[in-house]
Amino acid sequence: MIRLKNYVQGQWVEGSGSFRSLYNPATEEVVAETSSEGLDFQGVLSYAREVGGPALRKMSFEERAGLLKAMSRALYARREELIEVARVNGGNTRKDAKFDIDGATATLAYYASLGRKLGDAKILWDGESDQLTQSARFHGRHAWLPLQGAAVHINAFNFPAWGTFEKAAATILAGMPVITKPATSSAWLTYEMVKILVEEEVLPEGVFQLIVGGTGDLLDHLGGQDVLAFTGSAATGAKLRGGKGPVSASTRINVEADSLNAAVLGPDLEFGSDTYFAAQRNIVTEITQKAGQKCTAIRRILVPESLVDSLQEALVAELDRVVVGDPRADGVTMGPLATASQLQDYRDGVALLSKEATVVYGSTEAVADKGYFAAPVLLCADNGGGEAVHSHEVFGPVATLIPYDGSAATAADLVARGGGSLACSVYSNDKAFLGELLPELLTHNGRVLVVDKKVSDTATGHGMVLPQLNHGGPGRAGGGAELGALRGLQFYMQRSAVQGNKALIERILS
Numbered sequence: 099m100i101r102l103k104n105y106v107q108g109q110w111v112e113g114s115g116s117f118r119s120l121y122n123p124a125t126e127e128v129v130a131e132t133s134s135e136g137l138d139f140q141g142v143l144s145y146a147r148e149v150g151g152p153a154l155r156k157m158s159f160e161e162r163a164g165l166l167k168a169m170s171r172a173l174y175a176r177r178e179e180l181i182e183v184a185r186v187n188g189g190n191t192r193k194d195a196k197f198d199i200d201g202a203t204a205t206l207a208y209y210a211s212l213g214r215k216l217g218d219a220k221i222l223w224d225g226e227s228d229q230l231t232q233s234a235r236f237h238g239r240h241a242w243l244p245l246q247g248a249a250v251h252i253n254a255f256n257f258p259a260w261g262t263f264e265k266a267a268a269t270i271l272a273g274m275p276v277i278t279k280p281a282t283s284s285a286w287l288t289y290e291m292v293k294i295l296v297e298e299e300v301l302p303e304g305v306f307q308l309i310v311g312g313t314g315d316l317l318d319h320l321g322g323q324d325v326l327a328f329t330g331s332a333a334t335g336a337k338l339r340g341g342k343g344p345v346s347a348s349t350r351i352n353v354e355a356d357s358l359n360a361a362v363l364g365p366d367l368e369f370g371s372d373t374y375f376a377a378q379r380n381i382v383t384e385i386t387q388k389a390g391q392k393c394t395a396i397r398r399i400l401v402p403e404s405l406v407d408s409l410q411e412a413l414v415a416e417l418d419r420v421v422v423g424d425p426r427a428d429g430v431t432m433g434p435l436a437t438a439s440q441l442q443d444y445r446d447g448v449a450l451l452s453k454e455a456t457v458v459y460g461s462t463e464a465v466a467d468k469g470y471f472a473a474p475v476l477l478c479a480d481n482g483g484g485e486a487v488h489s490h491e492v493f494g495p496v497a498t499l500i501p502y503d504g505s506a507a508t509a510a511d512l513v514a515r516g517g518g519s520l521a522c523s524v525y526s527n528d529k530a531f532l533g534e535l536l537p538e539l540l541t542h543n544g545r546v547l548v549v550d551k552k553v554s555d556t557a558t559g560h561g562m563v564l565p566q567l568n569h570g571g572p573g574r575a576g577g578g579a580e581l582g583a584l585r586g587l588q589f590y591m592q593r594s595a596v597q598g599n600k601a602l603i604e605r606i607l608s
């Protein structure tokens with residue numbers, strides 16, 4: 099068993115007091131323990147603000163891009179070790195582990211390539227300048243500059259690699275130092291990744307600190323130049339929004355929360371067509387990848403009444419092929435849920451959904467004597483589904499078929515009942531249907547994947563978060579925004595207007 103340490107104020111520090119156990123979810127063995135008790139959290143913040151921040155702000159975008167590239171390379175070089183940790187502590191299959199870890203290194207590399215293109219600039223101009231009076235010299239223009247505090251990142255348990263480094267990539271390129279806190283249950287992988295970066299001396303001092311455990315009184319000391327980026331449940335997000343920093347010091351907070359993402363099959367879809375198969379493929383992937391523990395996973399499947407029986411039959415046949423078990427065993431295609439409490443939530447959640455929808459495949463009965471294994475479950479709801487189908491996220495391999503009349507208006511209404519989601523996908527070749535539906539979907543979702551026959555074999559999947567595109571959705575999805583290429587930097591920067599002699603200002607700030 100390994101004891102994790104915090105990396106703070108330039109050194110590895112062991113917590114004190116009571117240690118929390120981290121488990122192998124396939125065997126229930128304790129594999130690590132951790133604590134952050136006793137840390138000087140105010141000192142951690144000061145170190146980021148006074149050591150890491152100034153070091154980054156001295157650098158151009160191109161130089162910061164060099165840091166990201168070096169991070170990506172150092173982590174990729176040790177990929178096999180990291181995959182093993184993800185299997186032991188995260189219950190990930192090799193494929194799932196790669197999805198998380200390669201997602202981290204690819205996002206770092208992507209932001210490195212964006213930074214290189216910005217060259218030796220240190221600020222980002224926002225639009226062109228406007229002449230404000232009759233004088234051709236007196237102009238106004240907007241500029242983005244890095245905030246001078248610390249960026250505190252709090253992440254969910256399901257993506258200990260990608261979640262940590264997709265946030266870090268945009269933050270470091272923007273010019274802010276990071277204090278990252280992974281979810282305790284899966285913190286071992288993040289710890290190993292930070293250890294690599296420290297061993298390889300990839301980053302200047304103070305740019306990256308790691309807390310493995312609770313945040314103590316850290317959040318009470320956040321000020322107006324600090325930011326808090328949170329990913330996790332809507333309940334924790336709401337609590338953090340009401341904290342001292344966001345309420346009293348206007349500390350910026352970005353919340354990436356849960357959502358009831360939908361897939362919509364159009365009224366024109368023919369069973370067995372290319373567009374239909376793209377839908378079926380995506381649905382199966384979203385139910386089973388990472389055992390359904392993905393914030394973007396499809397939870398609601400809107401299917402025209404005429405297609406429901408054939409789709410259900412096809413999905414059942416696919417789910418029947420899933421082999422649930424210890425990800426280190428041969429032939430296993432889906433690992434366990436991450437923790438005992440996730441398993442309990444899955445069982446409670448399916449029980450709740452089954453009060454208003456019929457279980458058409460699977461059950462929540464124990465799969466094995468040991469381990470937090472969960473079988474895939476498919477439900478089917480009548481009459482558009484009740485309250486729970488549209489509001490209760492079961493964070494596991496669970497989705498509900500919702501038959502609808504095939505009209506764009508009904509589909510839009512049903513999707514909107516999710517209260518705002520991260521991602522939605524729609525499968526159709528009917529231009530009139532798509533034309534009516536798409537504006538509605540875009541208003542209620544942070545990202546919409548449209549699949550017609552021309553892109554059915556090349557489209558990225560429903561749940562695949564790409565650094566080029568916005569990640570974050572309105573309403574219950576948290577109202578946040580991450581990634582989206584350079585848009586992702588804006589949360590970590592201040593946009594201000596500057597007025598004066600155009601030539602002088604542009605020379606000073608360039």
Ligand code: NAP
Pocket residue numbers: 252253254255256257279280281282283311312313329330331332333334335337353354355356357392393491493520570575576
């Ligand atoms: P969670 O229980 O809300 O925890 C998320 C993070 O918040 C963990 O690091 C947790 O630390 C920390 N935390 C909890 N209470 C805190 C407090 N009072 N102060 C400071 N930190 C606190 O969520 P989870 O179970 O890890 O993740 C599952 C949920 O995340 C799902 O609902 C999923 O949909 C959502 N999610 C959303 C996205 C997205 O991008 N929108 C991505 C992934 C997951 P400890 O672990 O130490 O308690």
